[in-house]
Amino acid sequence: MTIHKEGYKSIAIATLIFTILNLLSFFYISASAPVVSWIIFIVLLGLLLFIISFFRLPNRQMTYGDNxxxxxxxxxxxxxxxxxxxxxxxxxxxxxxxxxxxxxxxxxxxxxxxxxxxxxxxxxxxxxxxxxxxxxxxxxxxxxxxxxxxxxxxxxxxxxxxxxxxxxxxxxxxxxxxxxxxxxxxxxxxxxxxxxxxxxxxxxxxxxxxxxxxxxxxx
Structure with missing residues (x-):
C-alpha cells in the first residue's frame, strides 16, 4: 500500500498540527493533568492515522475486459x-x-x-x-x-x-x-x-x- 499524491499536502499539514498541539500539551498540561495530556495525544493520533488512511492507495489485482x-x-x-x-x-x-x-x-x-x-x-x-x-x-x-x-x-x-x-x-x-x-x-x-x-x-x-x-x- 502507498499514499496517493493528493494526500501529501493534507498529511503534512495534519502532521504539523499534531506535533504543535502535542508540544503545547506537553509543556502546559502534562505536569498538572497527565491523563488529559494522554487523552489529547491519543485523540490527535487517531485523527492523524485516519487522514493518512483516507489517502491510502492499496495494491490490487485489477479487472479488465473490452466489454x-x-x-x-x-x-x-x-x-x-x-x-x-x-x-x-x-x-x-x-x-x-x-x-x-x-x-x-x-x-x-x-x-x-x-x-x-x-x-x-x-x-x-x-x-x-x-x-x-x-x-x-x-x-x-x-x-x-x-x-x-x-x-x-x-x-x-x-x-x-x-x-x-x-x-x-x-x-x-x-x-x-x-x-x-x-x-x-x-x-x-x-x-x-x-x-x-x-x-x-x-x-x-x-x-x-x-x-x-x-x-x-x-x-
Missing amino acids: LVICPADGKVVVIEEVTDEEYFKGRRLQVSIFMSPANVHVNRNPIAGEVLYSQYHKGKYLVAWHPKSSTENERHSVVLKKGNTEILVKQIAGAVAKRIVNYLRPGMQVKQNEELGFIKFGSRVDVLLPVGTKVNVELNQAVQGGVTVLATLS
Whole structure:
C-alpha cells in the first residue's frame, strides 16, 4: 500500500498540527493533568492515522475486459435506475451510483478504455451524497468516455464533507481502463450513466471495489 499524491499536502499539514498541539500539551498540561495530556495525544493520533488512511492507495489485482464496465470507485451501490440526463445525453440513461464513505479508498478510475469526449466541472451545493438531488445540484465533475459506439458518463459528486474534486481528464485524451480518473476528498459519490438496456452486474447495497468489481457488461 502507498499514499496517493493528493494526500501529501493534507498529511503534512495534519502532521504539523499534531506535533504543535502535542508540544503545547506537553509543556502546559502534562505536569498538572497527565491523563488529559494522554487523552489529547491519543485523540490527535487517531485523527492523524485516519487522514493518512483516507489517502491510502492499496495494491490490487485489477479487472479488465473490452466489454466490461469496471467500478470507478470503492463504496456501496445506492442507486440503480433509469434517469433523464439533461447535461450531456439529453435523454434516458441507466444510472448506477456508488456512495463513498470517508473510510473508503477515494481514488476514482476509468471504467472503460477509450476517448474522452467531454470533461466539465460544475459548481454546486453540498447536500449529503445520498440525497436524490446531489447528482444534479452538488458540486460535481462529469466526464464522458467513448469506446466504439458506446458512450459512458462518469460523474464525481461532492458530498456534505467533500469539497474538493480533482479530475485528470481532458477532451481528446485516450485513456486506459482502470487508470486514475481523479480523486474526491472526504466522503462523496460517483454516478455512472450507461446506455439503457445495459446488463448491470451489481445489486443495491452491494459493496464494490474500484478497478476490481464488474459494474456492467456491454452488449
